[in-house]
Amino acid sequence: MHGSSPAAWTAVLMALAGFLVGGIGLIPEPNWVVFTIGCVLIGASGLVGMLMAAAGLGVNGRQDH
16 A cells, blocks of 8 residues: 555654644643754654665555556
């Protein structure tokens, strides 16, 4: 299936965790350090996904359609 790979799942879960951390950092008063950690986690999720895909854990070029 398209996008069903360990690299994709890891990137998505890291991005969701980043959104959660960043959102928690804004409640009830903005804690900019925690918010920034969430933003860095979101950005790192794309890099981790690309590195995992380059390591062979991504979807190969074959289409099953």
